Amino acid sequence: MGVNNFLRNWSLSIAAVVMTSLTLTTVTIFVILHFSATSATQMIKEKIDIMVYFYDETAEKEIQDIQLKLSSRFDLDSVKYISKEGAVAKWQSRPIPQNIKNLVTSEENPLFRSLQIKTQNQKTLDDVVNLLDNQTYQDKIYKVSYKENSDVIDKILRLTNFVNWAGSALSFIFIGISVIVIFNTVRLTIFSRREEIEIMELVGASSAFVNLPFMVEAIMYGILATIISMALLALGGKFIAPIINDQLYFLNINFQNYLFDLWYIIALLQVALAVFITTISSFFSTRRYIK
Numbered sequence: 001m002g003v004n005n006f007l008r009n010w011s012l013s014i015a016a017v018v019m020t021s022l023t024l025t026t027v028t029i030f031v032i033l034h035f036s037a038t039s040a041t042q043m044i045k046e047k048i049d050i051m052v053y054f055y056d057e058t059a060e061k062e063i064q065d066i067q068l069k070l071s072s073r074f075d076l077d078s079v080k081y082i083s084k085e086g087a088v089a090k091w092q093s094r095p096i097p098q099n100i101k102n103l104v105t106s107e108e109n110p111l112f113r114s115l116q117i118k119t120q121n122q123k124t125l126d127d128v129v130n131l132l133d134n135q136t137y138q139d140k141i142y143k144v145s146y147k148e149n150s151d152v153i154d155k156i157l158r159l160t161n162f163v164n165w166a167g168s169a170l171s172f173i174f175i176g177i178s179v180i181v182i183f184n185t186v187r188l189t190i191f192s193r194r195e196e197i198e199i200m201e202l203v204g205a206s207s208a209f210v211n212l213p214f215m216v217e218a219i220m221y222g223i224l225a226t227i228i229s230m231a232l233l234a235l236g237g238k239f240i241a242p243i244i245n246d247q248l249y250f251l252n253i254n255f256q257n258y259l260f261d262l263w264y265i266i267a268l269l270q271v272a273l274a275v276f277i278t279t280i281s282s283f284f285s286t287r288r289y290i291k
Helices: 002-008 010-047 060-071 084-093 122-132 147-192 194-202 207-239 241-247 255-261 263-289
Strands: 049-054 078-082 113-118 141-145
Touching: 010 147, 010 207, 010 263, 049 122, 060 078, 060 113, 078 084, 084 113, 122 141, 147 194, 147 207, 147 263, 194 207, 207 241, 207 255, 207 263, 241 255, 255 263
Parallel strands: none
Antiparallel strands: 049 113, 049 141, 078 113
């Protein structure tokens, strides 16, 4: 009977399925974006560091004293000294054209000695920068390269917050619309079959028996919506994800991998969400219009 209801009101059924599939697709996209942005932020936090460059005139003893002072902090992961020779080695290992690499050699070495300071806590790095931005070190330290990295972190954090806010807002809006559409679809089905329902109730049919076809109909909406949503996501993963990867290259995240590696988890979650939305809609509709 639930299948008959679905076919009898095919135009309303299509509207309910389309709306539910759009809801599932929207929720899934923003969940993937959320986890991708969060993962990228964590990876960058793990890689972020401070490079403290020293003037050539600064004595080795003075650099060692600063390194020792910073190493005594428990909130820093590491404080590594990089000599001029080490700086050349790092320069030569960079993925840049050979003719540019040749500009810096052991004989012609304009690179500075430095300290590489690492921690996963951005606030700690801010504290270290404030510590080094002291009059005592002005004639020893040439530059502290942190602001650029800090700006990247801030941009990604803002992007993550925006994705979370926009995703939550749109997801709730689409879920609300889906609930309303399915609620009204089931209500109209009940109205069109009100005489049959009255007869069933008069002959003693239980509420569960009367409600069951409408619950089956609603669950069918959810299953069909999941199939359509997964098809849309597969197409998006093939044709749109590469474009997103290029535009959001700084996140260092492959959205295709997220989608295709976790497709079975996504499918199960979509089925669960679809059945939840459609069952809740049908439950309240039948509870209100079937006595």
